[in-house]
Amino acid sequence: MSQFNISLLAKQGWRIINNQNSLVMRVLKAKYFPNDQFLNSRLGNSSTNISIHDDSWVPDAINFRLSSEVNSMRDSKVNALIDNIERKWRIELIKNTFAEEDAVRILRIPLACVPHDDFLVWGGEA
Incomplete structure (x- = not known):
């Protein structure tokens, strides 16, 4: 599967190079x-694309919310909550x-x- 994925990525890269005005090119470039x-x-490996106010990364989140007095963290990413040197929360x-x-x-x-690099995992039902 990894070789298949690489070939699909190469194909997408070819399209990006040859279609500079395409929507996908403009979105990826931005x-x-x-x-x-x-x-x-x-692509760096230190940031995740999930914002901390998105409950999808917290197991069993029911009433997920930021404390009312915290606004500065609202647009931060999950990796802002991790000490990457000591690898702890x-x-x-x-x-x-x-x-x-x-x-x-x-x-x-x-x-x-x-x-490690972020990767997608299946979060749905089998």
Whole structure:
């Protein structure tokens, strides 16, 4: 499957290079390489695309919400809550940012021992 995925990515790359005005090219350029060319672009591995106010990353989230006094974190990403040097949650930040029951749920989520690229996982039913 990985070779098939690479071939599909190469095909998409070819389309991006040859169709500079296509909608997909404009969207990808704006998001991933606004100041460079496609062939020079790189994706980092330190950020996730999920905003912290999106409950899809918190198991069993029922009434997921930020604490009412916290507005500065509203548009932040999940990786802002992780100390990537020590590979642990930023406990005080989480406790000060989220309602108590949500903070408890977040702190139960195990973190990988080493940083890695984000990847999609199936979150639906089989």
